[in-house]
Amino acid sequence: MMDIVFFISIGFLLVGIILSVSLLKKDIEVSKLAIILYLSITFITEISGNIIARFYHHNNIALYNLYMPLEFLLMNRILSKICSRYFNYKIFFLAGSFVFFSSYLIETLLAGNFQQYNSFSSSIALAYFGIVCCYYYYTFLKRDSDINILKDFGFWMVTGWFLYSFCTIIFTLFFKYIVEIYKQNEMNRGIYIITIVLNIFNFILYCCWSYAFICKYREKISSSSSFV
Amino acid sequence: MQVSGENIIIIIFCLTCLFIVAALFLVFYVGLHTKRKKNYQEEKLEMRNRFEQELIKTQLEVQEQTQRNLSSDLHDNIGQLLSLTNVTLASVNLKDIEKSDKKIQAAQGLVEKSIKEIRQLSKLMQGEKLLQQGLEEAVKQEVQWFQRNEYYKIYFESEIDRLPENNAAKDLFVYRLLQECLNNIIKHAEATMIYIKLSYERKKLLLEIRDNGKGFNKEETLLQNKGIGIQNMKRRVTLLNGDMQMDSHANNGTAITFTIPYE
Numbered sequence: 001m002m003d004i005v006f007f008i009s010i011g012f013l014l015v016g017i018i019l020s021v022s023l024l025k026k027d028i029e030v031s032k033l034a035i036i037l038y039l040s041i042t043f044i045t046e047i048s049g050n051i052i053a054r055f056y057h058h059n060n061i062a063l064y065n066l067y068m069p070l071e072f073l074l075m076n077r078i079l080s081k082i083c084s085r086y087f088n089y090k091i092f093f094l095a096g097s098f099v100f101f102s103s104y105l106i107e108t109l110l111a112g113n114f115q116q117y118n119s120f121s122s123s124i125a126l127a128y129f130g131i132v133c134c135y136y137y138y139t140f141l142k143r144d145s146d147i148n149i150l151k152d153f154g155f156w157m158v159t160g161w162f163l164y165s166f167c168t169i170i171f172t173l174f175f176k177y178i179v180e181i182y183k184q185n186e187m188n189r190g191i192y193i194i195t196i197v198l199n200i201f202n203f204i205l206y207c208c209w210s211y212a213f214i215c216k217y218r219e220k221i222s223s224s225s226s227f228v
Numbered sequence: 229m230q231v232s233g234e235n236i237i238i239i240i241f242c243l244t245c246l247f248i249v250a251a252l253f254l255v256f257y258v259g260l261h262t263k264r265k266k267n268y269q270e271e272k273l274e275m276r277n278r279f280e281q282e283l284i285k286t287q288l289e290v291q292e293q294t295q296r297n298l299s300s301d302l303h304d305n306i307g308q309l310l311s312l313t314n315v316t317l318a319s320v321n322l323k324d325i326e327k328s329d330k331k332i333q334a335a336q337g338l339v340e341k342s343i344k345e346i347r348q349l350s351k352l353m354q355g356e357k358l359l360q361q362g363l364e365e366a367v368k369q370e371v372q373w374f375q376r377n378e379y380y381k382i383y384f385e386s387e388i389d390r391l392p393e394n395n396a397a398k399d400l401f402v403y404r405l406l407q408e409c410l411n412n413i414i415k416h417a418e419a420t421m422i423y424i425k426l427s428y429e430r431k432k433l434l435l436e437i438r439d440n441g442k443g444f445n446k447e448e449t450l451l452q453n454k455g456i457g458i459q460n461m462k463r464r465v466t467l468l469n470g471d472m473q474m475d476s477h478a479n480n481g482t483a484i485t486f487t488i489p490y491e
Contacts, residue, residue: 134254137254137255137258140258140262141258141261141262146265146266146269147262148266149258149259149262149263155258159255162251162254162255163251163252163255166247166250166251167244167247167248167251169247170240170243170244170247171240171244174236174239174240177233177236177240178236178240180233181233181236181237184233185233190233190234190237190240190241191237193237193241194237194240197244
């Protein structure tokens with residue numbers, strides 16, 4: 001069951017990559033390269049992590065620790081393009097980067113290696129993105145212009161990431177406890193459900209983003225056809 | 229006391245559910261707010277379009293009214309006067325100097341009357357342009373036009389010295405309201421006295437029109453769908469965010485007061 005959920009999630013990630021490559025064009029609010037890079041790196045990390053754990057029976061934590069700062073930087077690049085329309089993103093980026101990289105460095109040094117997951121840094125990053133998304137919504141509500149949210153690329157990109165980051169923050173905060181419970185009993189029902197829930201949030205993220213790509217594509221088509 | 233694994237799982241799920249609810253609430257709130265804002269913008273645009281359409285319609289009605297007055301006056305007054313002049317001059321017998329003199333003088337009087345009527349007509353045709361000089365001037369002109377027909381005694385009072393800068397659209401609507409009321413008085417009221425008052429107080433323009441006619445039962449009129457003119461007036465007043473008060477009783481005249489915000 002967990003495998004099925006994992007492969008479904010990976011499937012949607014693949015769909016997201018295909019849609020981003022085929023539908024997106026470089027735009028004032030679209031960082032096409034960052035989106036494709038992020039989705040591709042996530043895909044490679046997930047597949048590699050799964051292979052390392054399943055076939056080589058090794059600890060794959062180091063992989064996810066290396067993935068974390070890349071994810072942070074790429075997501076910032078993606079969000080900066082979207083949010084810069086509404087507020088000065090640089091301030092958030094500088095403050096957030098300082099806090100995240102400081103805690104990442106400290107956690108890595110304290111652990112001595114990459115074999116322990118930097119769950120606190122991950123929580124910091126997710127909380128930071130949660131705050132950025134909330135501020136985006138605040139400025140989004142304040143604007144005067146009329147936007148159809150069902151067709152807005154930026155809204156769906158931020159919403160997907162907000163639901164993912166805000167709702168999974170608890171799992172990263174309690175990561176060490178979850179690992180302890182898993183070590184005591186691999187077949188623990190709670191761990192089983194947590195894994196499914198995490199994959200569901202991945203699924204929500206990729207669905208929102210895929211829809212965002214389709215909205216952007218439609219917007220491009222309708223604006224180019226209006227010139228005909 | 230060590231917390232068991234099961235308890236930790238329960239805590240995690242409870243907190244996650246809380247976060248999920250909070251996140252979903254926020255997203256739905258943003259969606260709902262945006263949708264309401266969009267609906268509001270659409271309603272505002274629709275109202276603006278309706279207002280502009282009504283303005284064009286009112287302009288056309290004022291022009292039509294002017295043309296109606298012009299044609300009826302040409303036919304009824306000036307036409308008759310000139311016909312009479314023609315008949316009078318045709319009946320002049322140069323052999324009877326005394327009678328001829330009287331007839332020529334009568335014909336002169338008729339021609340003078342015709343000239344006076346034509347002057348009044350030309351002023352009427354400038355009625356719409358008079359609106360540019362202000363509502364008071366346009367109403368004065370309309371009143372003078374009615375007063376030439378000595379059947380009606382019209383009293384006009386104006387207290388709009390503190391009226392702010394002209395709002396052309398509102399002036400046109402108010403002028404049209406006045407015209408419609410006067411038309412109704414002529415058609416239905418059987419009145420002999422009309423009282424018109426224009427005043428401005430507390431950022432509101434008040435137009436009061438009273439007559440001593442036979443009055444009418446307004447509820448019955450509206451029920452029988454006869455009060456289309458009244459409904460038109462109500463619609464225009466609503467577009468201006470104003471108010472219309474009508475008081476009428478059988479054999480006791482009618483009083484209508486329009487209150488229009490004017491800033």
